[in-house]
Each structure stands twice: as C-alpha cells, then as structure tokens.
Amino acid sequence: MSLPETRAATRPRRPLFQKYFAALFVAVVVPLLANGASEGWFGYRDQRVFLSQRLHSEATSAAGKIQGFLDDITDQLQWTVQLPWRDGMDERHRFDVLRLLRQVPAVLEITLVDGSGIERLHVSRVETDVVNSGVDRNNDPAVIGARAGRIWYGPVTLYAGSEPHMTLAVAGAREANGTTIAVVNLKLIWDVIMAIHIGQSGDAFVLDRSGRLVAHPDISLVLRGDDDPAAARLKQLQQKAIAGGGKTAEGSNAESRWVIAAMAPVPGPDWMAFVEEPTSEALTPIRAALWRTGMLLLAGALFAVALAYLLARRMTGPIALLEKGAEEIGAGHFAHKIEISTGDELEGLAQRFNAMAVELAVSQERSERIARLKRFLAPQVAELVEGSDQEALLDSHRAEVVVIFCDLRGFTSFSGAAAPEEVMGLLQEYYEALGAIITRYEATLTCFMGDGVMLLLNAPVPCPEPALRGVQMAVEMQDAVQTLIASWRGRGHTVGFGVGLAKGPATVGRIGYEGRNDYTAIGSVVNLASRICAAAEDGQIQIDATVAAELGEAFSLAPLGTRPLRGFAEAVPVFSVKPRDVDLATLPAAK
Amino acid sequence: MARNFTQRGYVVDGNIVFERRAAQGKPDRLPGLIDELVAKHVEVIITQGYPAAMAAKERAGKTPIVVTLSGDPVATGLAASLAHPGGNITGVSEVASELSAKRLALLKEAVPSVRAVAVLWNADDFGMSLRYQAAEVEAKRAGMMIVPLGVHAPDDFDTAFAEMTKKPPDAILMVTDILTVLNRKRVIDFAAEHRLPAIYEYANLTQDGGLMSYGPDVAAIFDRAAGLADRVLKGANPADLPLELPTRFELAVNLKTAKTLDLTIPETILVRADSVVE
Numbered sequence: 049m050s051l052p053e054t055r056a057a058t059r060p061r062r063p064l065f066q067k068y069f070a071a072l073f074v075a076v077v078v079p080l081l082a083n084g085a086s087e088g089w090f091g092y093r094d095q096r097v098f099l100s101q102r103l104h105s106e107a108t109s110a111a112g113k114i115q116g117f118l119d120d121i122t123d124q125l126q127w128t129v130q131l132p133w134r135d136g137m138d139e140r141h142r143f144d145v146l147r148l149l150r151q152v153p154a155v156l157e158i159t160l161v162d163g164s165g166i167e168r169l170h171v172s173r174v175e176t177d178v179v180n181s182g183v184d185r186n187n188d189p190a191v192i193g194a195r196a197g198r199i200w201y202g203p204v205t206l207y208a209g210s211e212p213h214m215t216l217a218v219a220g221a222r223e224a225n226g227t228t229i230a231v232v233n234l235k236l237i238w239d240v241i242m243a244i245h246i247g248q249s250g251d252a253f254v255l256d257r258s259g260r261l262v263a264h265p266d267i268s269l270v271l272r273g274d275d276d277p278a279a280a281r282l283k284q285l286q287q288k289a290i291a292g293g294g295k296t297a298e299g300s301n302a303e304s305r306w307v308i309a310a311m312a313p314v315p316g317p318d319w320m321a322f323v324e325e326p327t328s329e330a331l332t333p334i335r336a337a338l339w340r341t342g343m344l345l346l347a348g349a350l351f352a353v354a355l356a357y358l359l360a361r362r363m364t365g366p367i368a369l370l371e372k373g374a375e376e377i378g379a380g381h382f383a384h385k386i387e388i389s390t391g392d393e394l395e396g397l398a399q400r401f402n403a404m405a406v407e408l409a410v411s412q413e414r415s416e417r418i419a420r421l422k423r424f425l426a427p428q429v430a431e432l433v434e435g436s437d438q439e440a441l442l443d444s445h446r447a448e449v450v451v452i453f454c455d456l457r458g459f460t461s462f463s464g465a466a467a468p469e470e471v472m473g474l475l476q477e478y479y480e481a482l483g484a485i486i487t488r489y490e491a492t493l494t495c496f497m498g499d500g501v502m503l504l505l506n507a508p509v510p511c512p513e514p515a516l517r518g519v520q521m522a523v524e525m526q527d528a529v530q531t532l533i534a535s536w537r538g539r540g541h542t543v544g545f546g547v548g549l550a551k552g553p554a555t556v557g558r559i560g561y562e563g564r565n566d567y568t569a570i571g572s573v574v575n576l577a578s579r580i581c582a583a584a585e586d587g588q589i590q591i592d593a594t595v596a597a598e599l600g601e602a603f604s605l606a607p608l609g610t611r612p613l614r615g616f617a618e619a620v621p622v623f624s625v626k627p628r629d630v631d632l633a634t635l636p637a638a639k
Numbered sequence: 640m641a642r643n644f645t646q647r648g649y650v651v652d653g654n655i656v657f658e659r660r661a662a663q664g665k666p667d668r669l670p671g672l673i674d675e676l677v678a679k680h681v682e683v684i685i686t687q688g689y690p691a692a693m694a695a696k697e698r699a700g701k702t703p704i705v706v707t708l709s710g711d712p713v714a715t716g717l718a719a720s721l722a723h724p725g726g727n728i729t730g731v732s733e734v735a736s737e738l739s740a741k742r743l744a745l746l747k748e749a750v751p752s753v754r755a756v757a758v759l760w761n762a763d764d765f766g767m768s769l770r771y772q773a774a775e776v777e778a779k780r781a782g783m784m785i786v787p788l789g790v791h792a793p794d795d796f797d798t799a800f801a802e803m804t805k806k807p808p809d810a811i812l813m814v815t816d817i818l819t820v821l822n823r824k825r826v827i828d829f830a831a832e833h834r835l836p837a838i839y840e841y842a843n844l845t846q847d848g849g850l851m852s853y854g855p856d857v858a859a860i861f862d863r864a865a866g867l868a869d870r871v872l873k874g875a876n877p878a879d880l881p882l883e884l885p886t887r888f889e890l891a892v893n894l895k896t897a898k899t900l901d902l903t904i905p906e907t908i909l910v911r912a913d914s915v916v917e
Contacts, residue, residue, distance in 0.1 A: 143907070176781075272722050
C-alpha cells in the first residue's frame with residue numbers, strides 16, 4: 049500500500065472547488081452584469097432624454113417670460129393707437145404717451161406717426177420732446193413693418209456700443225390711428241432673466257437672431273458689446289444647438305463652465321431664449337443612478353462570491369470527504385465511515401462507499417482466512433471450505449482418516465556435511481515435487497518436520513476411497529522423489545525416501561493459538577503411520593492392515609508380516625505396496 | 640450705500656469696512672484723501688463726482704475705482720468707452736449731458752413764461768461744465784437765454800446770488816454736484832425769496848423745497864455702484880465691467896413750492912411726475 053505516492057500523483061492541478069466556484073460565480077455574475085449594464089445604459093438614456101425634455105420645457109418657459117416682457121410693452125403701446133388722428137386729438141395722444149412712459153420704465157422714447165405716415169410727436173426720457181416735426185416716416189421700416197403685421201420688432205442695437213436697445217412699433221387697427229414707434233431699453237429684461245433659475249446654479253440668457261447677447265444674468269456681459277469672447281462662446285453654443293436640431297447642446301458658457309443648454313424661440317423678435325445648467329449638476333441624477341447601479345452590481349458580485357463559495361463548498365465538501373474516505377478505505381481502515389447527509393446522490397455515493405468498505409472488510413477477512421486454510425489445505429479445498437461456508441468442517445471431531453508420513457533417509461547425515469545452500473536447495477526441489485502431488489490429491493498437510501511431512505486424507509473434507517487415494521498419491525510421490533534422488537546421486541548425495549500409511553479413527557481439528565493455527569489429527573493411527581514410515585526403507589511404501597484391506601486389486605501388496613512397533617503393545621501387520629504396471633493417470637483419484 | 644451692501648450679504652464692520660472720506664467742497668483736499676485710502680489698502684474706491692473720480696484715477700494706482708455721479712465719464716475722458724472703460728475704472732455713467740437740455744425743456748413746459756435761465760454749476764467740475772454747455776445749446780435752440788453762473792467754492796454762491804439780484808433771471812437751473820448740493824439750502828431759499836422757479840437734478844432737492852427736479856434715480860445708481868463694487872470685491876477685473884447707464888429717471892414736482900410761487904403746474908408735467916410733494 050503506497051499511499052503517499054498515490055496522493056501526490058493524483059493531487060489535482062485545478063481543484064474542483066476552484067472550478068465550481070468559478071462556474072457558479074460566472075453563472076451569477078454574468079447575468080447580473082449584463083442586467084446591470086443594460087439597466088445602466090437604458091437608465092442613462094432615459095435620464096438624458098428626461099434632462100433634455102426638462103431643459104427644453106425650461107427654455108420654452110423662459111422664452112415665454114421674455115415674450116411676456118415684450119408683450120406687456122406692446123400691450124401698453126396698443127393704447128396709443130386706439131384713437132385716430134383727428135383735429136383736437138393731439139393733446140389726448142400726448143397724454144397717452146406721457147402716461148405710458150410713467151408706466152413702462154423700459155420704454156426710452158416714443159414716436160407717434162399719424163395715419164398718413166407723418167411724425168406727430170416724439171417724447172423721450174432723455175431728449176427734449178418734439179411736437180409735429182412733420183417728418184415723413186412712410187419709408188421707416190418700423191412703420192412699414194407695423195402696418196404689415198400690427199406689431200414690428202426691430203433689430204437689437206447697442207447704444208454707445210454697450211447698452212442694448214430695440215425699436216418696437218405697433219400699428220392701430222385702422223390706418224387712421226397711425227403707428228407708435230418705441231425704443232425699448234433691453235437692460236430691463238434683466239429683472240426677468242434674473243428671476244429664472246435652472247436647477248441649483250443654472251440660469252437663462254437670450255440671443256438675438258444674429259447671435260448677439262440680449263440678456264444675461266451678468267449684465268456686464270451684455271454691456272461689453274460685440275466681439276466679447278464670453279459672448280462669442282454663447283454664440284457658439286447657439287450654433288451647436290442649431291446644428292443639433294434645436295435640441296440640447298453642450299459647451300462652454302460665458303463663465304467658461306461646461307454646461308448643457310437648451311433653446312426655445314422667442315417668436316416676436318425672433319430671438320432665442322436659452323437655459324443652461326452646469327453639466328456636472330445636470331448629470332447629478334444620472335450619476336446617482338449609475339452609482340446606484342454600480343453599487344447594486346458590486347453587492348450582487350459580492351453576493352455571487354458568497355453564494356458561489358457556499359455552493360462550491362457544499363459540492364466539494366462531500367467530495368473531499370469521499371476522497372478522504374476512499375483514502376482511508378484504501379489504507380485498509382475499513383471501519384472508516386463517510387458521514388455525508390446532503391440527501392442527494394453524494395449521500396448515496398457515500399453510502400455505497402461505506403457498504404463497499406464493509407464488503408471489502410468481509411472480503412479481506414475471507415481471503416485472509418483462505419490464506420490461513422491454504423496453509424494446510426490444498427488451494428481448491430480451501431476455496432471449497434471457504435466458499436461453502438462449511439468452516440464447521442474444521443471443528444474438532446472424530447473421523448476415520450488415512451494418515452500418510454513420508455521422509456528422506458540419510459538426510460540428517462547429508463545436511464550435517466553439505467553446505468546450507470545445498471541443503472536448502474535440495475529441500476526446495478523435494479518439497480516442490482511433493483507439493484504439486486499433495487495439492488493434486490487434495491491431501492491435508494498438517495505439518496512439516498524438516499525433511500518429513502504428515503498428510504491426512506478424508507479430513508477435514510471427506511473423500512471417496514481415502515486409502516486407495518492415499519496409496520496412489522504415495523506411489524506418485526515415491527516416483528517423483530526417486531527421480532530426484534537419482535539426480536541427487538549424480539551430484540554425490542546419498543539419500544532415500546520412504547512413505548508410511550495407516551488408516552483409523554482419530555480426533556481432527558485445529559490446534560494452536562491466534563494467528564498460528566494448524567490442523568492436525570490425534571490418535572494412535574497417527575503414531576502407527578509414523579512408525580510404519582520410520583520402518584519403511586528407501587523406495588518403499590508401507591501400509592497397515594486397514595489400508596491394505598481397502599486397496600482391493602489396484603495394487604499388489606507384499607505382506608511383510610507383523611512387526612513390533614514402538615508404542616504398540618502387539619506386533620502390527622505391515623504391507624509393502626508394489627505398484628503394478630498400471631497407468632496411474634487413468635486412476636479416478638488422480639484427476 | 641451701506642444698505643446696498645448689506646442687501647448683497649455683507650456685514651458692515653464684519654466682512655466689509657467702509658473708509659469714508661469727503662472733501663467737503665474743497666477739491667484740493669481730494670488727492671490727499673485718495674492717498675489716505677490707498678495707504679489703508681482699500682480694495683475698491685467708490686467716488687462721487689468727477690473731481691473725486693479724476694483724483695482717484697490719477698493717484699489710486701491699481702486700486703479699482705467705481706465712479707458715480709461724475710457726469711459722462713467717456714466725455715470727460717475718465718473712461719475709454721462704456722463697454723470697455725479701460726484701466727481700473729468702472730461704475731455708473733450718466734446719460735450724455737443732454738439731460739440738462741431736457742431739464743430746461745421741462746422747466747419751460749412747467750413755466751412757459753420762462754426766457755432767461757440762470758445756470759448754476761460747479762465750474763471746476765468738467766462733467767458739470769459739459770452739462771452747462773448742453774443747456775446752453777438747448778437754450779439757443781428753444782430761443783431762451785442762459786445766464787451762466789459758474790461757481791468754484793461756497794463763497795462764490797454769494798457772488799452768484801448778487802448777480803441774480805442785480806439782474807433777475809426768470810428761473811434757475813442748478814447743475815447738481817457735491818458743491819452745489821452742499822449749498823442747496825441757500826439756493827432753494829434764494830429762489831423762494833426771489834420767487835424764482837428752479838429745476839434741479841435729483842428728487843431729494845425737490846423734497847427739500849426745490850420746485851422740480853429731473854434726473855436719474857440716485858438710489859438706483861448707488862445700488863448699481865454697490866453691485867459693481869461687489870463684483871470687484873469678488874475678484875472681477877474692473878476692466879471687464881462696463882460702465883452702466885442709469886435706467887430709471889425721476890421727475891419730481893413740489894406743489895407746495897409751486898403754490899408759494901403762484902404757479903399752476905400743467906397736467907402734462909404732473910402726468911409724468913414720479914413723485915409729487917403736495
């Protein structure tokens with residue numbers, strides 16, 4: 049049992065735990081990641097769309113407020129074109145204008161033109177009033193524009209290259225009511241713009257159709273006039289927004305902050321109202337959502353690690369137990385029990401292992417027993433005894449047995465003179481020759497006594513005609529050993545071989561102690577056989593009367609008369625067997 | 640002015656300290672006052688009137704200056720343009736001097752009989768002299784006569800009063816700067832005594848007994864000046880802050896004064912008056 053080598057050789061390069069762990073982890077994490085990534089991506093897209101919509105609606109609202117500022121002014125201007133220019137109405141018109149100037153601070157000056165296009169009144173906050181200047185205003189684009197569309201919005205102009213102003217004109221419902229032209233100080237939109245807040249720090253601004261800054265929370269920026277780099281950046285933002293299909297645009301704002309801007313038209317003057325929100329701020333909800341998704345993914349991954357670890361543990365734990373159990377069983381510890389109670393196939397496998405261990409234990413015990421039996425029984429008899437579960441055969445009992453003794457003559461003097469190797473080599477040849485025959489005749493070998501052997505027939509397993517069988521075996525043994533003796537003589541060793549047989553009742557059974565059991569027979573027949581053997585000469589097979597009586601005609605016997613044998617009170621009749629010219633192989637017991 | 644700062648989140652003597660200096664009608668003290676402020680390492684100088692602005696521009700070095708009530712800074716050369724004042728000057732400009740003409744026209748509208756108008760102005764203040772010139776142009780256009788009464792020091796008012804007593808005008812137009820404001824009581828009293836209608840620039844002079852006034856809303860001007868000073872204190876470069884023009888103009892009429900003068904102020908004036916003292 050070379051256990052350490054086995055373990056080292058089969059130590060796996062990639063343990064099952066790692067494989068299971070990796071597989072389970074991947075099985076959990078891949079769908080999780082796919083789900084998280086898709087959720088993140090779609091969430092991001094939805095949020096972007098939502099952001100775009102929100103900014104767009106803010107822009108529309110801002111545009112509405114700007115338009116509202118202008119509408120308030122044009123509504124007021126409408127009052128000045130309610131009445132026609134008839135004689136005596138000049139004072140009335142003048143009052144309308146003066147009242148309007150008080151009510152609408154954004155209007156810097158007003159010019160009234162009568163139905164025929166002649167300027168009738170000019171009132172300014174700064175300049176001196178002019179009454180009935182008589183200037184023909186028919187070619188004034190403001191008058192033409194207002195007549196065409198009731199309300200005309202002029203371009204944004206910069207007073208002294210700084211302050212933005214715009215000319216507004218409204219025409220009366222009837223041509224006779226004339227036209228009112230007003231110059232509006234656009235700086236007052238500031239109040240409107242300042243009131244617009246987008247998110248935390250976003251704001252609004254207004255560009256005219258040429259991209260000139262009309263209104264911005266930073267009034268200084270507006271007053272810096274054209275060609276200001278900050279205003280140019282806003283113009284760029286407008287171009288980006290237009291290029292992007294009028295939706296949101298990202299870019300640098302006046303303060304060089306990166307912003308997302310959306311625009312909406314201010315329909316009257318054809319301006320664009322913009323709302324801008326710092327990108328970092330606008331994307332905060334998106335970032336938060338992505339962060340949440342990321343955290344969930346991380347938590348999921350950690351969960352997957354834990355789950356994969358536990359599951360892999362659950363799968364490989366029993367397998368490790370099985371492996372250990374197999375090792376233990378392999379090491380011969382059949383009492384080892386593999387304790388697995390997973391309720392699944394692994395438990396079944398463990399039970400099979402345990403059952404196998406039990407069977408192995410039984411089997412080993414059996415083979416050990418057979419090995420023990422083989423010490424004195426012929427292998428086939430041993431198998432028979434073991435296999436038929438007839439160990440009771442080995443129990444002590446009285447039986448009619450044939451006892452066979454045989455030994456070499458002159459061996460003691462030979463062994464005293466010869467080299468030990470020579471002695472042992474000779475004995476080896478001798479016993480190999482005898483062993484084959486003893487096995488064939490299924491004789492029970494009770495013990496070796498140096499160069500002698502004691503054999504039994506009919507015990508523990510009964511056999512038919514034990515006496516005949518014993519004699520046949522003795523003849524074969526004599527033949528075989530005589531052949532050996534002939535070759536030994538060639539080598540100069542002078543030994544002989546004699547055999548003695550006797551039949552009679554004897555007590556048979558196992559004697560000995562734990563681990564050293566022998567099977568033997570006890571009774572006078574044993575002594576008789578031993579004495580007869582001792583009396584036999586080289587090449588002789590001597591038998592007692594009982595054996596001789598049972599041989600029948602198979603062998604020719606030579607009665608040797610009665611002989612006094614030591615230990616026997618009376619002289620015993622002894623016979624010598626002379627083999628006839630019979631083919632031993634045809635005898636039934638030789639098979 | 641302090642209130643304008645507190646409205647912007649400042650705490651006076653907390654995170655903002657004011658160093659107030661006044662020449663009290665003596666312009667020759669201005670350079671010394673500016674030097675004092677520079678020595679105190681003030682972060683921004685807010686001036687009132689052209690002489691103070693000029694002194695600051697000449698002596699304040701790199702200290703940002705926010706000018707107020709100094710006439711038209713572009714016309715006086717204080718600043719290169721409204722949009723890009725240049726140097727370290729920003730502030731609130733005034734609508735080009737033509738407001739003087741407007742005042743003359745309003746005076747004429749209120750009291751149509753007026754022909755000869757005495758114009759009282761600080762002749763040392765270039766900004767105010769430009770206003771005087773604008774009035775002169777308008778008078779010529781409207782067929783009126785101007786009696787120029789330039790003053791340089793408080794004592795000059797007596798000379799001016801003597802002149803008007805000797806040769807009474809129909810009305811007075813007082814170009815308002817620190818010098819004339821400090822002596823407003825004398826002017827208002829003189830006008831009342833000699834039953835002369837007078838027009839001033841700022842509404843507070845009407846409340847003090849002047850007949851009428853027309854000019855930008857001073858409170859709004861100071862508020863914007865505070866706004867610009869605030870930007871400067873927060874790190875803005877004054878060169879990036881355009882000069883702002885006043886957006887609101889106030890017409891104020893004192894009907895009590897009108898009554899003492901036996902004047903009936905026409906409706907066309909009253910309808911546009913932002914404040915009327917009754």
